[in-house]
Structure formats: structure tokens, C-alpha cells
Amino acid sequence: MKQELIKKIPHKTIERLSQYRRALLLCYDKGQTYIFSHEIANIQHITAVQVRRDLMLIGYSGNLRRGYNIKDLIDLISEIIDNPDGQKVAVFGMGNLGRALSKYFKDRREKLSIVAGFDVNPDKVGKSYYGVPCFHIDDAKEIIAREGIKIGIITVPGAYAVETAKLLVEYGIKGILNYTPTPVEVPEGIFLEEYDMVTSLEKVAFYVKEAK
Amino acid sequence: MKQELIKKIPHKTIERLSQYRRALLLCYDKGQTYIFSHEIANIQHITAVQVRRDLMLIGYSGNLRRGYNIKDLIDLISEIIDNPDGQKVAVFGMGNLGRALSKYFKDRREKLSIVAGFDVNPDKVGKSYYGVPCFHIDDAKEIIAREGIKIGIITVPGAYAVETAKLLVEYGIKGILNYTPTPVEVPEGIFLEEYDMVTSLEKVAFYVKEAK
DNA sequence: TTTGCACTGTTAAAGTAATAACAAACTATG
DNA sequence: CATAGTTTGTTATTACTTTAACAGTGCAAA
Ligand SMILES: NC(=O)c1ccc[n+]([C@@H]2O[C@H](COP(=O)([O-])OP(=O)(O)OC[C@H]3O[C@@H](n4cnc5c(N)ncnc54)[C@H](O)[C@@H]3O)[C@@H](O)[C@H]2O)c1
Ligand SMILES: NC(=O)c1ccc[n+]([C@@H]2O[C@H](COP(=O)([O-])OP(=O)(O)OC[C@H]3O[C@@H](n4cnc5c(N)ncnc54)[C@H](O)[C@@H]3O)[C@@H](O)[C@H]2O)c1
Numbered sequence: 001m002k003q004e005l006i007k008k009i010p011h012k013t014i015e016r017l018s019q020y021r022r023a024l025l026l027c028y029d030k031g032q033t034y035i036f037s038h039e040i041a042n043i044q045h046i047t048a049v050q051v052r053r054d055l056m057l058i059g060y061s062g063n064l065r066r067g068y069n070i071k072d073l074i075d076l077i078s079e080i081i082d083n084p085d086g087q088k089v090a091v092f093g094m095g096n097l098g099r100a101l102s103k104y105f106k107d108r109r110e111k112l113s114i115v116a117g118f119d120v121n122p123d124k125v126g127k128s129y130y131g132v133p134c135f136h137i138d139d140a141k142e143i144i145a146r147e148g149i150k151i152g153i154i155t156v157p158g159a160y161a162v163e164t165a166k167l168l169v170e171y172g173i174k175g176i177l178n179y180t181p182t183p184v185e186v187p188e189g190i191f192l193e194e195y196d197m198v199t200s201l202e203k204v205a206f207y208v209k210e211a212k
Numbered sequence: 213m214k215q216e217l218i219k220k221i222p223h224k225t226i227e228r229l230s231q232y233r234r235a236l237l238l239c240y241d242k243g244q245t246y247i248f249s250h251e252i253a254n255i256q257h258i259t260a261v262q263v264r265r266d267l268m269l270i271g272y273s274g275n276l277r278r279g280y281n282i283k284d285l286i287d288l289i290s291e292i293i294d295n296p297d298g299q300k301v302a303v304f305g306m307g308n309l310g311r312a313l314s315k316y317f318k319d320r321r322e323k324l325s326i327v328a329g330f331d332v333n334p335d336k337v338g339k340s341y342y343g344v345p346c347f348h349i350d351d352a353k354e355i356i357a358r359e360g361i362k363i364g365i366i367t368v369p370g371a372y373a374v375e376t377a378k379l380l381v382e383y384g385i386k387g388i389l390n391y392t393p394t395p396v397e398v399p400e401g402i403f404l405e406e407y408d409m410v411t412s413l414e415k416v417a418f419y420v421k422e423a424k
Numbered sequence: 425t426t427t428g429c430a431c432t433g434t435t436a437a438a439g440t441a442a443t444a445a446c447a448a449a450c451t452a453t454g
Numbered sequence: 455c456a457t458a459g460t461t462t463g464t465t466a467t468t469a470c471t472t473t474a475a476c477a478g479t480g481c482a483a484a
Contacts, residue, residue, distance in 0.1 A: 011415070012441065018414040022393060036461070045395045048461090049443065056463060064450045064461055081414055083421045089413070096312035101409070103308055108410070112417055150420050153413070175420035177412055181234060183257045191419040193412055197313070198320070200389055200405055201301070201365070202230040202293055203223070205324055207403040208362050208387035209295045224471065248431075260431095261473065268433060276431055276480050 013054045014081065019044055020051070021077040028070050036067035082111040088149045090116040090173075092164050093156030094124050094134045097179060101153060103130040115147055137167075144171045151175045158182040225266045226293065231256055232263070233289040240282050248279035294323040300361045302385075304376050305368030306331040306346045309391060313365060315342040327359055349379070356383045363387045370394040 023043045027035060037055070038048035055068070060076050062068040089105070091098045094117040105114045117134040119125055125136045135143055143149070152173040156164050158180045165176060165184035175191040178184055181199075186192045235255045239247060249267070250260040267280070272288050274280040301317070303310045306329040317326045329346040331337055337348045347355055355361070364385040368376050370392045377388055377396035387403040390396055393411075398404045 010441065014415055014418055015408075015411050018411040019393075019395075019408065022410070038461085043395070045397055047443075049445095050441095052462065053442085053464085062462060064448090067461075081418045081421075083417065087417050087420065089417075096308075096315055100308035100312050104409075105413070109414075112413065151413070151416055174423060175416040177416050181231075183231075183255070185257050189423060191416055191423065193416050195407065195409075195412060196227075196231065197316075197407075198234070199227050199230040200407060201317070201324065201363075202321075203226055204363055204387040204389050204403055204405050205295065205299050205301075206226055206293045208299065209293075211386060211401060211403065222471070250431090259473070262471095264432065265434085265472085274432060276478090279431075 009057050013057055016044070016046070016050075016054055017058070017077050017081060020054070021074055021081070024070050024074050024077075028074060033070055034063070034066040034068065035070050035073075037062070039067070078111075084111075086111045086113065087151060088113060088115045088147055089151040089153060090114065090118060090140075090144065090147075090149045091132070091153045091155060092118050092137070092140075092168070093154065093160075094119040094121075094129060095155060095157075098153070098155040099129045101155065102132040106130050106132065114153075115149065116143055137164075140167065141171045144168075144173065149173065151177070154178045154180055154184070156180065221269050221292075225269055228256070228258070228262075228266055229270070229289050229293060232266070233286055233293070236282050236286050236289075240286060245282055246275070246278040246280065247282050247285075249274070251279070290323075296323075298323045298325065299363060300325060300327045300359055301363040301365060302326065302328040302330060302352075302356065302359075302361045303344070303365045303367060304330045304349070304352075304380070305366065305372075306333075306336050306341060307367060307369075310365070310367040311341045313367065314344040318342050318344065326365075327361065328355055349376075352379065353383045356380075356385065361385065363389070366390045366392055366396070368392065 020040055023040060024035070037051040040051045041048040055062070058076060058080060060068070060073060089112065091102055091114055094102070098117060102114055102117060114132050117129060117132050118137045118140050119134055120137050124134050127134050150173060152168045154161055154164055154176060159182070161178060161180035161182040162184050165178065165186060168176060169186055169190055176184070176186060176193070178192065178194040181196050183194060184192070232252060235252065236247070249263040252263045253260040267274070270288060270292060272280070272285060301324065303314055303326055306314070310329060314326055314329060326344050329341060329344050330349045330352050331346055332349050336346050339346050362385060364380045366373055366376055366388060373390060373392035373394040374396050377390065377398060380388060381398055381402055388396070388398060388405070390404065390406040393408050395406060396404070
């Protein structure tokens, strides 16, 4: 896969590739070897055209009669979205959400693992949650550098989101996933993804109200 | 606000309105009475043009010299996105994520409250988590009808997401927020919002890898 | 009074993403 | 061997979203 090509892949396609891979892994585990675009589309509830277009963008060619080779496709998607040396993630704020995420992501992806949590609460620091050790935020700089952590998930209370994000960037984090309802700002070159659960729920509520 | 106009508001604008309101409530609590589009934009890290465009779409007019009246704007947004009689929400699957959400949303919005949780685990049924009572899924039909619950958040294991969604629709739920990595399908007229945390994290990982 | 500034509100353009359309290839079948 | 039926791969079109451009307005200060 050429570097040039990858740069041109739309964000939405990257998201779908992650989802295709997960669906494909399930099929692979069931012993299926080939799959048609419309089968992938059915699982993901999108159109077959979109699947084919996404696969075109990553330069994968299927077999006209049998469709796509599941193993090959999984490998190609993995080659695109995974880092061969793995990537380490840390959770900032080991509250309810932080701990839920720690447990959930534990051993879920070979190339993407949560290796540390950080908090300010002395009751939490020093403990381990589902195999993820919790450190004091004051030790973050050293641990991030030592472990080579490049990705941070922010689950501190909203009021501390901005300062936390600033710290992370300072300490060398290159990608942030912010689950706080408070938007944060990052300098050029740092990737930021924000998701606000309250907004999602309010959106659902709005459209439910409208449908009446 | 005319019904016709509301129908034309883009989904993305609805999401931002929810976020504007939250930011405005903070300003209001601090005693601020007026705000400029560029101030809202700064808080949300978007452009002032987008803010003005969104407000144009909901038909709100500001004051040329002082900007927008915070109280009035909060009220208008609330009129648009809130249901005057309130809306009841239920969580399906009182695991780590379900409980985190239950706690978090408890008493956070006047017009939007989680009133019940459902699970199959006998250890959880009958208990109450942060004020949200947990019932057996077998009683869902009756409780949904009795309480008039119209919105469901799905946090069961992925393998049960599809059947859960089907049940909810059958029982009269009109809007679903699915946090499971498994896509579900709903009939026409039911609003569905899906969010996949694994995909978000993998997306961040991808762009971090690319930035190297 | 008039000129300049800092806003708002709206229309126009650009950018991004999804959908449709269709040619090409392969296979099974008569 | 021709033909119908599928499926892929690509280009064209349409829809959606953001960004840009700019006219209009009120105020302050010269
Ligand atoms: N729990 C949910 O379901 C949910 C839903 C939507 C949004 N959120 C958001 O996620 C964030 C966390 O939610 P939660 O329910 O887990 O809250 P929580 O209060 O349970 O956890 C917050 C944790 O952050 C720690 N903390 C506080 N300041 C810190 C700092 N400066 N550095 C490091 N750690 C710090 C606290 O000690 C605590 O452990 C909040 O911003 C919340 O708005 C949570
Ligand atoms: N925890 C996270 O941070 C996280 C992150 C991303 C995605 N998710 C997704 O959210 C969902 C829940 O995650 P979790 O960590 O809370 O899991 P969990 O195992 O802690 O909770 C699942 C709960 O659902 C209940 N359940 C099982 N089958 C059910 C059924 N048919 N009806 C009702 N309840 C049922 C279980 O008893 C359990 O209490 C999963 O699909 C997971 O993929 C969770």
C-alpha cells in the first residue's frame, strides 16, 4: 500500500475498514473463506457499492466468481490500520468510564493495548484495574516516555479536560480520544477525536420527539 | 419554531445545538448575559460562521452590538430539542458501560432521564444502580409500556445486540442508541444512532501511525 | 455629520461523502 | 458456442456539510 494512496483515504472509509475487519474476523473464525461485497454490506447495514468503493480505495481486488478472500482482506486492512510494532494507549481519569474502557479493551487487539491509567485520586493510584495499573498523573511524563505511549483517552471530569489535553501533548502523546463533553484544542500534527455521549442521547431524543 | 423548518435542520446542526446549549448554560451560570458568535465558536473550537449559520437555521436573531442573549438562546434551543413533557430512557445491559451511563446521566437533564435498566443476570436484577432500578429483560414489555419509555440505550454484549434491538422496537421504543460494536437494523420510523468505541480508537491509532 | 469598525444574516462556492450507473469479466447452462 | 446471470471496479451524479464572501446595520469617535 503506497503512502500516497493512504493519505487520500477518507476518514469515513477508515472507520468502515475497522468495522469490516471485525466482521471479517467473525466470518473467518466460522470457517468462511470468501465473501461477497453484498454480504459484508448486509452485516454492516450499508450498501454493497460502498463496500466495493472502500475496497477499491485501498487497492484490493476480489475474485469475480467467489468475491473477496477473507484472510487476504483481513491482512490488508490490518496492514493499513495497524502499526506493526503495536501501539500503546493510556487512559486519563480512572473513573467509571475509564475503568469500563480499561476492562473492555484489555487483550482485545493484539496491536493496540491500554498499558496504563492515570488519576489524581490517592485511593486509585497504586491500584490495578483489570490488569491496567493506575499511576498518579504527576508521573505521567516519565511513564509515557518510558513506555512509548502515543495515544491517550481522556475520561477526566469535563472541567479538567483542557488542561489534561495540554499535558498529554506536552508529554509526547500524538493522538487523543476525548470522551469528555468539553472540547479541547490540540496543535497541528496531533490527531484529535471527540465524542460526546450526551449529545448523542439528546440527538436521539430530538428525532424521537420529531417523529411523533 | 415551525415544524417545517425543524425538519430541514441538518443532523450535524442538531448535535451542535446540544453542545451550544451546554456551553451557554455554563456562561449563564457565571452571570454572562450576552455572547458573540465568535465566543461560542472559541468554546466549541469551530468557526463563528458555522455558529451564525446554525442559529440562522433555527431562526434566532442576535443583537448587532451585543451579540446573542444567552437566556433567550438557551430557551429557544431547549424548545427545539427538549420534549416539554420529558422523555424517559432505559438502559439495556447493566454491565460496566450501562452502569457508567446510568450514573452519569442521573439527574443531568431535567427533560431526559434514565428510569430503568434491564439485564438477564439474576445477580443484577432487583438491585438498583445509582438510583436506576434494574429489572429482568422479561419484564421489559410491561415496564416500557407502563413508564412510557421511548428511548433505549443498548449496552448488552455485541452478540445480543440484534435481538435486543428487535425486542425494543416490538415493545414500542422509538429511538435507539447502540453502543455495541454490532450494527443493528430498525424499521422505518425508528431513529437509530450507533457509536463504536473500538472503531474510534483504531481510527486515532491509524492517524497517529500515519503522522509519523 | 460622516467615517470606520465590529458585528450579524444570507447567499455563493468549495469540499467531502454517498449513491447511481454501467462496462468488463467470469461462469454456468442450454 | 452463444447467452443469461452475477459480481467486480470505476466513473458520474447527487446530496450533504463546511467555508467563504459580502451586504446590511448600529455604534463610536473624529
Ligand atoms: N460515565 C459515563 O457514562 C459518561 C458518559 C458521558 C460522558 N462521560 C464523561 O467522561 C468523563 C468521566 O466520566 P466518569 O463517569 O468516569 O467520571 P468519574 O468521576 O467516575 O471519573 C473521573 C475520574 O477522573 C479523575 N480525575 C479528576 N481530575 C483528574 C485529573 N486532573 N487528572 C487525572 N484524573 C483526574 C477522578 O479522580 C476520577 O477517578 C467525564 O468528563 C464525563 O463527562 C462519562
Ligand atoms: N465497557 C466499555 O468501555 C465498552 C467499550 C466499547 C464497547 N462496549 C460495548 O458495550 C457493550 C457492553 O459492554 P460492557 O463492558 O458493559 O459489558 P458487560 O459484560 O460488563 O455488560 C453486559 C451486560 O449485559 C447483560 N446481558 C447479557 N445479555 C443480555 C440480554 N440478552 N439482555 C439484557 N442484558 C443482557 C449482562 O448480564 C451484563 O450485565 C458491549 O457490547 C461492548 O462491546 C463497551
